[in-house]
Amino acid sequence: xxxxxxxxxxxxxxxxxxxxxxxxxxxxxxxxxxxxxxxxxxxxxxxxxxxxxxxxxxxxxxxxxxxxxxxxxxxxxxxxxxxxxxxxxxxxxxxxxxxxxxxxxxxxxxxxxxxxxxxxxxxxxxxxxxxxxxxxxxxxxxxxxxxxxxxxxxxxxxxxxxxxxxxxxxxxxxxxxxxxxxxxxxxxxxxxxxxxxxxxxxxxxxxxxxxxxxxxxxxxxxxxxxxxxxxxxxxxxxxxxxxxxxxxxxxxxxxxxxxxxxxxxxxxxxxxxxxxxxxxxxxxxxxxxxxxxxxxxxxxxxxxxxxxxxxxxxxxxxxxxxxxxxxxxxxxxxxxxxxxxxxxxxx
Amino acid sequence: xxxxxxxxxxxxxxxxxxxxxxxxxxxxxxxxxxxxxxxxxxxxxxxxxxxxxxxxxxxxxxxxxxxxxxxxxxxxxxxxxxxxxxxxxxxxxxxxxxxxxxxxxxxxxxxxxxxxxxxxxxxxxxxxxxxxxxxxxxxxxxxxxxxxxxxxxxxxxxxxxxxxxxxxxxxxxxxxxxxxxxxxxxxxxxxxxxxxxxxxxxxxxxxxxxxxxxxxxxxxxxxxxxxxxxxxxxxxxxxxxxxxxxxxxxxxxxxxxxxxxxxxxxxxxxxxxxxxxxxxxxxxxxxxxxxxxxxxxxxxxxxxxxxxxxxxxxxxxxxxxxxxxxxxxxxxxxxxxxxxxxxxxxx
DNA sequence: ATATATTCCGCAACCGATTGCGCAACTTTT
DNA sequence: AAAAGTTGCGCAATCGGTTGCGGAATATAT
Numbered sequence: 001x002x003x004x005x006x007x008x009x010x011x012x013x014x015x016x017x018x019x020x021x022x023x024x025x026x027x028x029x030x031x032x033x034x035x036x037x038x039x040x041x042x043x044x045x046x047x048x049x050x051x052x053x054x055x056x057x058x059x060x061x062x063x064x065x066x067x068x069x070x071x072x073x074x075x076x077x078x079x080x081x082x083x084x085x086x087x088x089x090x091x092x093x094x095x096x097x098x099x100x101x102x103x104x105x106x107x108x109x110x111x112x113x114x115x116x117x118x119x120x121x122x123x124x125x126x127x128x129x130x131x132x133x134x135x136x137x138x139x140x141x142x143x144x145x146x147x148x149x150x151x152x153x154x155x156x157x158x159x160x161x162x163x164x165x166x167x168x169x170x171x172x173x174x175x176x177x178x179x180x181x182x183x184x185x186x187x188x189x190x191x192x193x194x195x196x197x198x199x200x201x202x203x204x205x206x207x208x209x210x211x212x213x214x215x216x217x218x219x220x221x222x223x224x225x226x227x228x229x230x231x232x233x234x235x236x237x238x239x240x241x242x243x244x245x246x247x248x249x250x251x252x253x254x255x256x257x258x259x260x261x262x263x264x265x266x267x268x269x270x271x272x273x274x275x276x277x278x279x280x281x282x283x284x285x286x287x288x289x290x291x292x293x294x295x296x297x298x299x300x301x302x303x304x305x306x307x308x309x310x311x312x313x314x315x316x317x318x319x320x321x322x323x324x325x326x327x328x329x330x331x332x333x334x335x336x337x338x339x340x341x342x343x344x345x346x347x
Numbered sequence: 348x349x350x351x352x353x354x355x356x357x358x359x360x361x362x363x364x365x366x367x368x369x370x371x372x373x374x375x376x377x378x379x380x381x382x383x384x385x386x387x388x389x390x391x392x393x394x395x396x397x398x399x400x401x402x403x404x405x406x407x408x409x410x411x412x413x414x415x416x417x418x419x420x421x422x423x424x425x426x427x428x429x430x431x432x433x434x435x436x437x438x439x440x441x442x443x444x445x446x447x448x449x450x451x452x453x454x455x456x457x458x459x460x461x462x463x464x465x466x467x468x469x470x471x472x473x474x475x476x477x478x479x480x481x482x483x484x485x486x487x488x489x490x491x492x493x494x495x496x497x498x499x500x501x502x503x504x505x506x507x508x509x510x511x512x513x514x515x516x517x518x519x520x521x522x523x524x525x526x527x528x529x530x531x532x533x534x535x536x537x538x539x540x541x542x543x544x545x546x547x548x549x550x551x552x553x554x555x556x557x558x559x560x561x562x563x564x565x566x567x568x569x570x571x572x573x574x575x576x577x578x579x580x581x582x583x584x585x586x587x588x589x590x591x592x593x594x595x596x597x598x599x600x601x602x603x604x605x606x607x608x609x610x611x612x613x614x615x616x617x618x619x620x621x622x623x624x625x626x627x628x629x630x631x632x633x634x635x636x637x638x639x640x641x642x643x644x645x646x647x648x649x650x651x652x653x654x655x656x657x658x659x660x661x662x663x664x665x666x667x668x669x670x671x672x673x674x675x676x677x678x679x680x681x682x683x684x685x686x687x688x689x690x691x692x693x694x
Numbered sequence: 695a696t697a698t699a700t701t702c703c704g705c706a707a708c709c710g711a712t713t714g715c716g717c718a719a720c721t722t723t724t
Numbered sequence: 725a726a727a728a729g730t731t732g733c734g735c736a737a738t739c740g741g742t743t744g745c746g747g748a749a750t751a752t753a754t
Binding site for chain 2: 740741742743
């Protein structure tokens with residue numbers, strides 16, 4: 001049953017007033033007497049009136065809608081990021097509409113257009129892995145819809161971006177390990193076409209250069225297909241018997257690497273130390289807990305949402321480039337090789 | 348810059364036609380000549396026209412919008428469920444709008460109302476843990492908006508529900524362990540106010556009853572705060588030294604339990620076997636991989652979306668109760684105690 | 695050449711709510 | 725008691741499309 005919705009007109013008929021009056025009464029407009037207001041409100045209640053936002057926002061230029069486009073619903077990071085965004089969005093009386101691009105630029109374009117069709121007030125975008133330029137976002141720019149890119153992005157001077165300080169995180173992770181006497185470290189990185197990967201790798205390289213440590217090709221693992229990881233790890237361990245630590249760039253890579261290390265019988269941290277960049281969830285349920293540079297998905301989400309809403313409210317077109325720093329969380333997956341005895345103190 | 352959007356009227360002015368003609372031309376209406384159509388399309392293209400869906404759907408009674416309300420963005424299950432929903436939704440030219448209730452019934456009510464304000468064509472709902480009755484959904488029912496409850500739900504004869512066959516899964520898990528000689532099993536369950544928890548526990552109990560196996564109170568762990576888990580586990584192991592297996596009801600509980608078992612030095616499966624109900628992600632990156640009864644989040648999402656869209660299309664008010672069966676995935680975390688030698692074959 | 699049928703497009707109402715303007719009725723001022 | 729000011733509400737335009745109906749221009753039939 002379609003159950004045709006009650007409209008202002010229906011209430012008007014019922015109460016013998018005009019739709020304009022009903023509208024104002026419901027909106028608590030000062031022009032309407034208190035008496036009428038309560039009468040209207042009661043009638044609306046009784047008839048179970050439901051406002052039609054599509055109609056309302058047809059006149060207004062805003063829709064109170066913020067669109068988020070993510071490449072995939074990864075189990076790591078994305079959920080907490082969405083949670084963060086959602087909180088801020090709801091606090092500011094917006095609604096979040098989530099789209100998934102399936103890592104396809106075609107989809108991404110389609111969704112960006114769709115967001116404009118819905119007249120979203122702003123768009124949050126985590127770029128798909130296929131995306132190498134931002135032309136398809138001009139639709140939004142043309143409509144005057146503010147856009148903020150977060151997490152996975154590419155170089156741009158046009159759009160506001162909010163990212164982890166990826167290069168620094170990569171450098172810090174490697175340095176942390178080096179400080180503890182690890183000189184041969186395997187780095188596990190993602191697809192190099194993504195800025196997040198190349199930057200973290202750059203930092204990793206940088207740390208080696210700073211200390212003039214050699215860095216062999218096989219020490220750097222670039223994972224495009226997760227299936228390749230095992231073979232590449234084996235190759236690295238074969239080529240460099242002195243490997244004492246592994247660094248993984250993301251949670252995804254961490255859990256897989258952790259599993260492969262366990263399978264090959266490497267004890268952590270006795271045989272090999274492990275370190276990651278993570279939001280802290282995966283490290284805390286792996287055993288032993290994994291020392292990592294933490295970036296909170298919630299924080300990234302919240303800050304991004306704040307920034308976007310700021311752009312909407314102030315109609316600002318200014319471009320920002322926000323880098324969020326990571327914090328070190330030591331959890332016992334890294335052995336200190338500078339000290340002769342490496343037994344961990346019992347607590 | 349607001350950059351006032353191009354409307355049909357603008358194109359009409361530009362081309363010297365009427366808005367009605369523009370609308371029909373863009374919609375490929377047979378009344379319009381091919382020549383005019385191309386002329387209009389070119390003009391629209393040149394002026395970078397963006398249709399306004401709010402206006403379009405103001406007349407139509409449908410919005411092509413499906414709302415999903417989840418209690419939280421759990422890292423397990425929810426992401427894959429959303430992915431499944433999203434795929435079907437997009438395939439059918441709907442858009443998915445995701446809301447998060449933060450496990451609060453107040454939020455849930457608010458969001459249900461909001462969905463009606465947006466005139467969503469359908470609502471998908473994973474109940475919050477606070478929800479004990481479904482009164483707050485009547486808004487939707489009154490508007491004729493079809494609703495489907497999935498995953499976490501409560502008993503209802505009014506709304507369509509799509510769930511895992513929870514009781515059967517609990518029974519099967521326990522039976523599987525018993526078949527392998529485990530007679531003292533610890534079951535780790537969630538909040539008993541949730542149907543999903545009580546049902547899985549019921550199945551667990553049922554399996555014990557079937558074989559007339561004793562089931563002590565401490566064998567059943569009910570986790571409301573994750574912090575309590577460790578103490579309860581310890582108590583169980585102290586009280587029943589013959590515990591040989593642990594069953595966890597969800598991924599969440601699995602990873603925490605796995606971590607606690609590792610910390611207390613229990614080897615899996617030599618010392619204690621481990622089994623779960625899961626969508627298969629967590630079991631595959633824990634070591635050893637965990638044998639589990641698998642329920643695909645994607646499948647749940649897809650089937651639910653299909654059902655809801657069916658309800659929308661056929662304007663059906665019929666209530667369904669769909670149970671999705673789980674499938675056993677053996678991965679080596681369960682030892683067979685019925686055989687004298689328990690060494691696993693090397694591959 | 696007149697009548698009938700097509701083709702192609704414009705007119706205008708409509709969806710549901712918002713809002714500027716105007717006006718009657720009532721109150722207050724002089 | 726007439727003028728001025730308030731109060732409370734209705735009228736009607738408007739947002740941006742969609743669509744039934746009608747009608748002019750052209751093509752086809754008689």
